[in-house]
Amino acid sequence: MxxxxxxxxxxxxxxxxxxxxxxxxxxxxxxxxxxxxxxxxxxxxxxxxxxxxxxxxxxxxxxxxxxxxxxxxxxxxxxxxxxxxxxxxxxxxxxxxxxxxxRATKPVPIVPEDWEKTNINVRLDWRFLDLRATRNRLIFVVTDEAVNALREFYRSNGFIEVFTPKIVSEATEGGAEVFPVIYFDKPAFLAQSPQLYKQMMMAAGFERVFEVGPAYRAEKHHTNRHLTEYESVDIEMSFIDSHEDVMKMVENAVIYSIKKVNEKYGSYIKQYFPRIPEIPSNVPRITLREAHKLLENKGFKQPDPNDLDTEGERLLGEIMEKEYGSQLFFVTEYSWLYRPFYTMKKPEEPSLTRSFDLIYRGTEIVSGSQREHRADVLENQIKEKGLNVKNFEFFIKFFRYGMPPHGGAGLGLERLVQMMLGLKNIREVRLLPRDPERLSP
Amino acid sequence: MxxxxxxxxxxxxxxxxxxxxxxxxxxxxxxxxxxxxxxxxxxxxxxxxxxxxxxxxxxxxxxxxxxxxxxxxxxxxxxxxxxxxxxxxxxxxxxxxxxxxxRATKPVPIVPEDWEKTNINVRLDWRFLDLRATRNRLIFVVTDEAVNALREFYRSNGFIEVFTPKIVSEATEGGAEVFPVIYFDKPAFLAQSPQLYKQMMMAAGFERVFEVGPAYRAEKHHTNRHLTEYESVDIEMSFIDSHEDVMKMVENAVIYSIKKVNEKYGSYIKQYFPRIPEIPSNVPRITLREAHKLLENKGFKQPDPNDLDTEGERLLGEIMEKEYGSQLFFVTEYSWLYRPFYTMKKPEEPSLTRSFDLIYRGTEIVSGSQREHRADVLENQIKEKGLNVKNFEFFIKFFRYGMPPHGGAGLGLERLVQMMLGLKNIREVRLLPRDPERLSP
CATH class of the missing domain: 2.40.50.140 (Nucleic acid-binding proteins)
Incomplete structure (x- = not known):
């Protein structure tokens, strides 16, 4: 021109x-x-x-x-x-x-503003057209604001941003659900979380770190809340008294993020989405045991007394919202059976842990805990979980030369935004979602 | 306690x-x-x-x-x-x-403050101890500031942050130097850059996006400026007149980042590092041809008239600093021979391209260009590079339904900080570097 x-x-x-x-x-x-x-x-x-x-x-x-x-x-x-x-x-x-x-070739395969009539798979196949719809693009404008608010909050609280490896030689969480990578002639994996490395930064004396980066789970889930590649917002902090310090930090970060999204995009969100991200006035804490009682009182018995399943979380979300006016709440003291080896046990009751999940509108968006920082106890916990201590020797090493008490949490960015906007399918919140069937575009 | x-x-x-x-x-x-x-x-x-x-x-x-x-x-x-x-x-x-x-087990393997007497490989083996040295930790405090200044700059200029897949089905840059991933039963790779996806976001009408994320190069380099995993700060912007618009944006972003680092940490940096990040007063632009002449005038003839090698960059950096007082400058109009297929050719001289590198203290820290946005021309360029059009059909598709003129750039975060602080080895700027030999910790 x-x-x-x-x-x-x-x-x-x-x-x-x-x-x-x-x-x-x-x-x-x-x-x-x-x-x-x-x-x-x-x-x-x-x-x-x-x-x-x-x-x-x-x-x-x-x-x-x-x-x-x-x-x-x-x-x-x-x-x-x-x-x-x-x-x-x-x-x-x-x-x-x-x-x-x-010029656009005619016919154009999908009409962006007709996204609602278009199957999600077709939308994702033609994602660059789908995203031309104002409503669909807005999801990512909100994501940008949400994640930058989290960063701003953590940085203003003395956290520094780090970048840890995503190619690792050991499965982070000890599980089998990892994606293998061929690293020259060596076997390797994609990191399931920055867990071991952010704890290493505590050994390194960084005191407070956060990371925003991809995390990988090779799980054959076909649900509306799982992705094999997602953005994880992780924090780790030293010199804490207990997991309560971590909870307070996460709670304030999430509220800050919701507030900033509301301030900047609340009026647009109202036009396009079923729910707007209401700002929580209080964030209750209930133990897993109390959660089970609340559910039982309503006639819902959880199949496993030591666990809270997806359906349980959803029902609990409804109860907490209706009866306590809260869309955002913590469940604490999860069973040692289902928490990772690095979690600190509850000293007074070692079948439980100093752990928590943050539930938002019936979906877990954050998981965290105080970590076990005593090398010998940690080693025992690895054995107790049936894991091979040799594979974690590099990790236990971090604890043998002066390790402060510490804890942290991981937040799923796509889940946070999904719940903020009240969306059914998490795939809508990822530009180019990966799931067991989808590897392109 | x-x-x-x-x-x-x-x-x-x-x-x-x-x-x-x-x-x-x-x-x-x-x-x-x-x-x-x-x-x-x-x-x-x-x-x-x-x-x-x-x-x-x-x-x-x-x-x-x-x-x-x-x-x-x-x-x-x-x-x-x-x-x-x-x-x-x-x-x-x-x-x-x-x-x-x-308590720390005795003896402690390395003394943090003695990092200078310690071999870099031993330092990296005991990275969590090495990072306890004030000087070593400062590198990451500076990185945090540098990257967040870049984000702040781009966001204030209308860019939104995106997260694109790192597991991809095709090699982004068309090269062979990729890490294979086993994605369930499908072959896949680690993304070499978010290139094709950030261009997709231009087709999606996002107009301005940036991404901070890991990039992977399976190159068997054993140099002080290569990592197999590094943090790439990528931008892409639409409705540009030429690559000059991208250069202006990148120039201002980098200067802003250097300024913020100086403001906040200048006095600390002075105590610990050989160079402080001086703020450039002007950022000259020279073409590759002019660069060759400058080198020849000093008696340095580049082996390949269409290229600028590492040693050439270094010498050019010295010349530009001594004679033009500039540590930061652009080299433009690289040969089509050595630029990727998606680069727009210089219309008046199609053996050259609308491309640029930003050189800081003798090292390339940014590479960018206007992209070819005409589907038919793009398809020809893929063929010209000897690549299989079929493998890029998913990409060419983005261009067939209305694509604005656009361009972008990628910045290596570790290189930016390495040059800011005048460091010899890029491994110092990565918490846990990966290279052909190193996969742990």
Whole structure:
């Protein structure tokens, strides 16, 4: 095009321009309608949509040019702002020049704004088109705000951001559900979490660290809340008295994140999503034992007295919201049976642990604990879990040369946003989700 | 311990306390010296170091307890602040209570503050001890600031942060140097860069995105500037006129990052590192052709007229700093021969490209370009590079349904910090570096 795109303004800013002002806008055509001698174009950029008008009796060449255009073509438009009553607002553009930048092959496989009628798998196959829908893009604008609010909170509380390896020589959590990597001639795995490394940073004297990075679980889950690759927001902090210190930190971080999302995007979210992220006034703490009682009182008996399953979490979420007015709450003191080897046991009752989950709208979004920092106790716990101490010798080493009491937590970023917006399927919250069936695009 | 660590103050804050105030501090013992009836303990936390004193004639039990302690033990100390002249400052602590939290096995394999006398491989084997040295930890405090300044800059310029897959079904850059992953029953790879996905986000209408995430190169390099896993700070932006728009953005981001690091840590950096990150006053742009001439004028002929090798970059860095007073400069118009298939060619001279590298103190830290956004031209360029079009059909698809002109760049975070601090070996800037030989800890 002959004109520089530097003059371009955002479409949203057209609506604050005066009648008669000249502007350059660019974006994707959402629709072209020809009614008699008038062409109406709806142009979309990431800031909004506006109607542009071309009249045959004013510029026939331009009219003919525009009549060739169709949905999803990329164009730039120079024109005059005119006050007008349209469904998109009180301004439209009277087109003076049209620059065709990129034509879309027809037919376009999916119509972005029709995402609701489109199967999720087809949407993901054509994700770059699906994301052109305002509502779908908004999910990622919210994610950006949510994660940066978490970072801001942790940094202002003395945490520094670290980047730990995702290619590791041992399975972090001791499980078998890892993705193998061929690292030159050595066998390796994708890290299931930064757990062992963030604890290493406590041995290194960093005192407070956080990490935002991918985590990998080779689990053959086919649910609406699991991904094989997800973004984990992890923290670890030293010189704590107990897991309560970690809970307080996580609670405030999550509330801060919800607040920031609300402040910046609350009004948009209201337009597009079933739920808005309400700001919790209090975050109750109940033990696993109390959780079981609450469920039993409502007639729901958990199959395993030492566990809380997905359905249990969901029901508990309903109870806590209805009866205690809280969408966000902690369940504490999980059984040692189901917590990882590095968790500290409850001293007064060693079948339980100094652990917690944070549940938001019926789904676990954070899991954390105080860690066992005494090398000899840790070694025993590894044995107790039936793991091979040799494989963890590199880890136990961190504890043998001065290790402060510490604890931490991991938050699933996609789950946080999923629950904020009240979404059914976590795949909607990941740009390009990976699950047992999906490896592309 | 019987006392809560909540009362704990940072050691650095001891020096602003009044004579006689009671404090609780905790950290690692750097040294214990017994001189006659007095024990001197140097205690270190991440904020600083202070001397603590115990006199036998005042509390013999405490004296005996303390005499058992050694380097790298973790302790908490309750005591009284006393004005004193010590090598660590004008305050010391008269110990009243000592809580032993965690003892270090003796001998401790490496002495953190002796890092300079310790081989880099041994340092990395004992990284958690190595990082207890103030200077070594400072590298990661600077990294935290540097990366968050970049994020802040990009966000304030309308970029949103995205998270793209690191498990991919195709080699991003078309090369063979990838790490294979076994993804359930499917072959997959670790992403060499988020390149194809950030371009997809341009097709999705996000307009401006950035990502901070790991990137993988299975290259058998044994140099001081390569890692097989590194942190890549990537941007991509739409509706640009040319690569110049990307360069301007990257230039300002990098300068902002250097500024923020200087503001916050300049005085510390001066104490520990050979160079401080000077703030560039101007960032010159020279073409590859001009770069070759500058080198030839000094008697250095590059072996390949279409390339600039590592040694060439280094020498060019020296020339640009000495003669143009600039540690930071762009080299532009690289040969099409050595740039990836998605790079836009220079329209007036198609053997060259609309590309650039940003060189900082003689090392490339950023690489970028305008991308070819015309599907048919892109397809031809894939063929021209001898790549199989079928493997990139999923990528070309992004360009067939309306793609704006766009460009972007990738910055190596470790290299940026390495050059800021004037460090020889990039391994120092990665907490747990991976190279062809190293996969642990």
């Amino acid at each position: 002959s004109s520089s795109l530097k003059e371009r303004i955002r479409i949203a800013d057209v609506f604050s321009k005066n009648n008669g002002e000249k502007v350059l806008i660019a974006g994707w055509i959402e629709a072209v309608r020809i009614i008699g001698g008038v062409i109406f174009i709806v142009l979309r950029d990431r800031s909004g949509k506006v109607q542009a008008v071309i009249k045959k009796n004013i510029d026939e060449k331009l009219f003919n040019e525009a009549s060739e255009l169709g949905s999803e073509d990329v164009v730039a438009i120079k024109g005059e702002v005119k006050e007008a009553k349209t469904s998109l607002g009180d301004r439209e553009i009277v087109v003076e020049k049209l620059y065709t930048i990129s | 019987s006392s809560s660590l909540k009362e704990r103050i940072r050691i650095a804050d001891v020096f602003s306390k009044n004579n006689g105030e009671k404090v609780l501090i905790a950290g690692w013992i750097e040294a214990v010296r017994i001189i006659g009836g007095v024990i001197f303990i140097v205690l270190r936390d991440r904020s600083g170091k202070v001397q603590a004193v115990i006199k036998k004639n005042i509390d013999e039990k405490l004296f005996n307890e303390a005499s058992e302690l050694g380097s790298e033990d973790v302790v908490a100390i309750k005591g009284e602040v006393k004005e004193a002249k010590t090598s660590l400052g004008d305050r010391e602590i008269v110990v009243e209570k000592l809580y032993t939290i965690s």
